Structures are given as C-alpha cells and as structure tokens.
Amino acid sequence: MYGYEFYVDPSRCIGCQACVKACEECDTHRGHSMINFDFVDRAETIATAAYVCWHCEDPTCAQVCPADAIKKGEDGVVMSALKARCIACENCVLACPFGIPKIIPEYEQMMKCDMCYDRTSAGKRPMCATVCPSQALAYLRPEEIAARRERPSNVFHFGNQTITTQVYMMTPPGTDSVTLDITEFMWEKANV
C-alpha cells in the first residue's frame, strides 16, 4: 500500500495473540500463523512481543537459499519460498538473525510473513495490523507514527552484520538503531 509503513512496537504488546489467530485465518496458509510470537522472559515477566518479517533490504534468508527460492518483490516484500523451488533445507531458518522463516513440514516448504501480499497489494492493511488492539503491530503513514513518543528505526546490528529493513521497530527516543550483542544477551547474573 503506497505511503504506508509497518511499525512494530513490542512495548505495546499485551499478549492477546489476536495477530496470531488472525494470521492463521488467511486462506493462503490456513492454520499456520506467520507471526513470531515471543514470551520475552517467561519466568520473570508477562511481557510478550509479536513480530512480523522485517523484509530486509538485503535478505539473509535469500542470500543463503541454495535453490534460489526466496524472492523479493519490487515493493521490497520478501516472499515465502517458491513452492516449486524450495527444498526445505532450513538454511534460511538457521541464517535469519530475526528467526522469522518457518519450515512447514507437511508442505516441505519455507513459509514466512509476506506482509499479507494479497491484501497490501490490493490497498488493504495486513491482517495482524488490523486486529492488533494496542497497535503494537501497526500499518500507518509516517506522519501518523510521528505522533508517538517512540521513534521508528530500521537499522539493526547483529554482531558485525548490519541490516536495514523495510519494517520499522519503535525504539526509545534518541536511539537510531537496534543493536544486539548475542554474548551480552546470554549474560546471566546468576552465572557470574
């Protein structure tokens, strides 16, 4: 949809999983939700986070695909693996730093969020963004999101890998990128 961008704000997620259920309803992948729904730290908090595919500028999943099955459309949407080509090798599953691609064993195919291509290409919002009651997943115009306190960012650092994405992450004001150091992430006070 021209002029609209996807914004993900985990701090708004209330864990209702409406997005998961709405995604499952889609006829192109009925019964399989393409939402990545996480319980952030189940023992300590009720915080949850729902993610869609970030639709990278230079998608790692497509870079590692040996079958040339993952394609990016002209509008920047990275599609599910082409059924005729996908060999279900799971390279993309292992390579994606966001953990987005999923292998559907009964189809022997990788499927992932394609930003509801059937809807967005016809001028409708993605299903998850339409059902999200807290707009943690939001499909809005940039001027509409500018009213929020958090700032959108689409640059991610995973170790030495820098990724620019089409979907924006809402970050605290003053932050211009999201950095994840995997060793830091694994640090636990109890083990020190």
Added chain:
Amino acid sequence: MFDRVKEREPLWREEFSISKADERYVNRRQLAKFLTLGSLGMFAGNLWILGRSWMRKARVYHRSPIARAGEIPVGGVKLFQYPHPGEQCIMVRTGEDTYVAYSQKCTHLSCAVFYSREENRLECPCHKGYFSVTDGSVLQGPPTRPLPRVVLERNGDDLIAIKMEPEV
C-alpha cells in the same frame, strides 16, 4: 561479510537475483538463437563423425602364434594378449579339435570374463553378463554387444591368431 554484495555482485548473483525485477529470463530470440546454433553444431559434429568413419582404413592384424594344439586339455583355457600387448584374450578348447578365442574384456564395463566349464559359457563376474562360448553372443545380463572373436588358424600344430571379428 554482507557488505561484499553491495560492493560488486558476483556474476551468478546477477543471473539469480534475489530481486524479482532483476531476474533474467531467456527471451524468445535467445532461445531461437540457441536452438539454431545448437542444431548447427550437432549437424557439423555428425558430419565429422560420418567423414571419419568413411576415411577409416581396414585394420591390418599381424599373425601371432598363441598356443600349440594339445597344449591345453579339452575344457581348458589359455590366456594370451592379442592384437597388442595388454589386450587380454581367452582361448577355450571346446572339443578335441575345436578351439575358440575371444577378447576377455566384457562389452559392458570391461571386466575380465572367465570360462565356466560347468555351464559351458563365458561369464563376467561383475554384473553377471554371460556369453556363448560358441560364437561370443550375449546370453544374459547387461552387455548388449557380443565379445569380439579372435579368428584362429591352424598351421600344423600351431594355433595362430590372424584377426579380430568385429574389428576392435
């Protein structure tokens, strides 16, 4: 590591682009060109093969004494090399006065055939290809061509190989 892609895309990545818009498809003209040039090439190749077989001269074999009559018992075998050293052949004495000889190379995958006296046939141990001992024709198994026969001539007590049939 991932910056390399932005610097310069390798050729294979240009051919198999991630972006749908940059995918290169073969157009009709390219296909027609490939078909025309490809069939021209095949035609030329066939002409060359044809010309070569026309030019080929009949092969000349030398006479080579390989055994003496009575040297081996009936049902016995003798290995020899004909027409060149290293080309193994097998001679079988099938009767009191009859001798046959064949190339020992199975016509399937060149394993060495041996003579089975119980079955009275030449057998290849690799894929169970069996050949008739009378004329070298295939009895069973994967080989499709008969064993090349060594034509023998008897000169007094000497058995002399004079040529191969068919030519090898």
